Amino acid sequence: MKIIISSINKFFIVISIFFCFSNLGFSQNEFVIQNKKKSDKISFKLISNLIILPVEVNGVKLSFLLDTGVSKTILFNVSDTLKIKNTETIFLRGLGDKKSVEALKSRNNVFKIGDVTNFNQDLYAIYDSNLNFTPRLGIPVHGIIGFDLFKDLIVEISYSKKVITLTKPEKYKYKKCKKCERLNLEFYNNKPYINAEVTIEEKKIPIKLLIDSGGSDALWLFEDNSLGIKSSNNNFYDFLGHGLSGSVYGKRSKVKSLSLKSFELKMVNVSYPDSVYISQARKIKDRNGSVSGNVLKRFNVIFDYQNAMITLNKNGYFNDKFRYNKSGIELAHSGYMLVKEREGASVSSALNTNYKSQNATKIIINPRYKLSLKPSYVIVELRKNSPAEKTGLLVGDSVLSVNGKQAYQFKLQELIQMFYGNSGKLIKIVVSRNNIILAFEFKLEDLFK
Template identity: 45%
Template structure:
């Protein structure tokens, strides 16, 4: 499961400007506001891997951003060959975050104009620009992702997220009335360093503990807990080690398991998924003692959520996703986009040509025949979990998946391909892959991880 961990944006070290921080004044900023009549404005979003993707215009250029309640300042990634917004007032900084690597260089830009669907506007916002091409999550999601935005939106507006209708309503402060209903619960939020926390209870290995959790819509996981002696939490006996995701400071590893129970106010979940990141991945994070973990998108999408930072509360109403089971990746494969494939229209996957094959001139154009080709994303195996059915079958990182059980990869999204490879325990999975220019076939059966 993919999740995003671009957090801890407060932990910055300006390059060559350390002596200026103490005397720097706080500049007033306009913040987000509605520029049209009415008490709210509605924006449609895409839900990809439990993440909310919204349209954001930065200095006149249309982009796609993750709406992330766990990030302080907007972050913009390297846009590659796409259209680039114009920026000014640059200041070099270093940012540390989750992961086992070091801090990365970024640039702070001031006085930028941000629009969300034209009618939600901030006319003077700071941005952090990350030019490291390794910080690029579009391949894992299968759609362009240009950045992350969070705190300023939630600070200035009441944000009503309907995961079932895939729409957000941004309300003017003071105009929204929190509803009371049988399926609703309103939580008090603790705002610490511009981030929202709520209290919950978890039962792990027969022990019940009260925990303080970061509300993190920028994580596609369900639940994170920190293995620490002071909070009484530890990795359950039944678990497996796994790659958890990518953070600002590199790869994040840890253990995956299930909690026996998770209580959020009036709501109860049985056998919810949980990840325990290892200590090395958490080494750069500040203020860890103030929380015990986080709840992410796989929990949040089971509700329609209203976030009110000014009122320090959040209302959650369960929706039709509430009782869906928590599933782990049974195949052990994680996919990503890597380049394009050229396929002859109307042929089967055995006749597909890769971008690399085109470069090597390994196919012929026959005189008198007009052949039609189309370009499709190449689905490359990004990770294979040790001990998983895919690993035991011999699949490797870098293999390009051409078909699953006879269904061609072309025309499908990454999410659809992952679903095909994780149908149910006991299901036989047949893969056709390309490895170093050769097509190879593999077979394995899915099995429950926990």
């Protein structure tokens, strides 16, 4: 299993699960729609190009990442209230260069998403407290769901409206859409792949890509000189994310274009992970990489696994530029801190006997304060030779303010978004390091100019 966590376009989460055994084909466990229409719409949160769905597990309300790149349902940091039962121990291994992680396979769990229910859902529970999505996304994420949901239903995702529609296949009717494109899906280990075309240094190269809605980056490619898949000279080495088996590093660059039939996206962000971290992923025959959230969000998408088909219809995000983090800073939520806030001031008038005039008064300001818990953010990764590193910032610095505004006044993603601004933008940042307050400033730098 691999779990990649980073931020916004640069910040991404890629999750793919490679089990030590093969479990191909559709499961007997099924999601059914418990209403007369046999269809239901569910609102989701779009965080860093990722879909976060409300999911109820054994009566407990949780949030799950919707990920086409996983073949099994995963649950993290399991609490006793979930009543996990019927378990057996397995081991999962993923991206990174460390050992596999222990997990418990649990049967007969009840999953509910809107009016859609599975009364006999398998899940894989991981108790490692270090595997926690919340710090990197800034909102609670308790698990991941993918193939188990997609195999039973037509899944229509409106990234523009932030709504997912789940429909029983027999009840689904395709609408006429002259501007849509339909692509065939291929499946390996219950994960969907499509054929696409990428232009690198004026050469058009056909590629096979995993569709990975659980990754917030745009495109991953596996370098292969024999096919012409290689990074240009205009690249930089970077932290790509944190995997189940450790951190993952590689090169970031741009490709001239990515084509999905008639849809062509230009100057697309691409990452080339070092081969040592993706040994499991490269075992899939003919796979050249992954297409992820920063591409998928530019379409409204219909997944039809039973007919092995995906339908794309471009939306308002289609022409957005592919941006990236120009600061070199990776942030994470690091708990909460107590902040003393002023509630207001009571103003009273009192006779000032020091003045001769009986009308003279003095104003007494009596401020009232309250203590509040506010989010705390910390630098968890720092790109070598980046503007942030060169100015003196360090991993472990707690961010207190950015451009004159208290850090806790931002949501994590709002704070990260500031690092995706135009080249030359000035960033003033105040941090706490070993209880010492330090101030730094730097300008965002475009490495692709």
